[in-house]
């Protein structure tokens with residue numbers, strides 16, 4: 463079969479909503495796009511553990527501590543499913559982690575912002591996990607089988623994360639004046655970075671069209687962003703908190719909320735490594751990797767010993 467025939471067969475499969483599996487033929491660019499996207503997603507899960515892990519010891523009650531601990535643990539699990547999904551495309555976990563550590567691979571910029579108060583745990587669960595759900599639910603139907611299957615479980619857990627965050631916000635918003643102020647302050651700091659999580663505007667996102675054709679992506683960045691804003695404004699109203707955007711207004715004609723201009727300079731600045739916590743996050747990940755070297759060495763030595771024993775018995 464010629465390359466062209468293979469490509470048209472591949473596209474036909476996708477158009478018919480069939481999944482592409484690891485051993486199926488795929489265009490090199492499809493494979494590369496997925497490796498980039500899935501590894502970036504995996505890195506975001508494990509870097510995302512850092513700003514929240516920071517608050518486990520300071521959670522205000524045993525219940526809050528147990529819930530936050532479970533949530534942060536879930537994120538580690540998401541990282542593991544996703545690294546495994548990426549490995550089916552012919553890249554190793556070590557290679558992916560090297561790319562994270564040397565800065566060639568990115569992770570979601572939202573995790574480069576600091577978590578200053580307990581209310582930030584609420585704002586992150588509500589807004590960041592909420593935005594993640596908007597992005598990730600369509601990925602359950604991604605054309606690449608292993609990624610789409612991993613996302614089904616991830617999304618179930620994400621909705622628990624979103625609720626735990628919203629519940630923290632609800633408690634604070636109905637608490638003392640100081641607590642309500644703390645919740646408002648967290649919303650003020652996390653709103654715009656959360657809106658930026660959907661990525662650049664459609665006209666500045668050249669790879670999106672191909673990704674949509676391959677059904678890796680189902681909705682454009684701007685569509686998902688609008689959907690998130692429409693849903694979240696209502697939730698903020700229930701909390702009695704104010705979204706920090708003076709241009710936010712219901713547009714009867716469009717049937718959507720209009721919103722203010724996003725500061726893309728800030729976005730690109732954080733992507734390029736100059737956000738408030740980029741260096742700290744990367745240093746924490748590298749440290750964890752170095753400190754875990756003895757565990758990896760021990761596991762390798764153990765499996766070599768076991769293989770040698772097996773070989774000796776069968777000899």
Ligand SMILES: [Fe+2]
Nearest residue numbers: 507536537540
């Ligand atoms: Fe997650």
Ligand SMILES: [Fe+2]
Nearest residue numbers: 537591620623
């Ligand atoms: Fe989450």
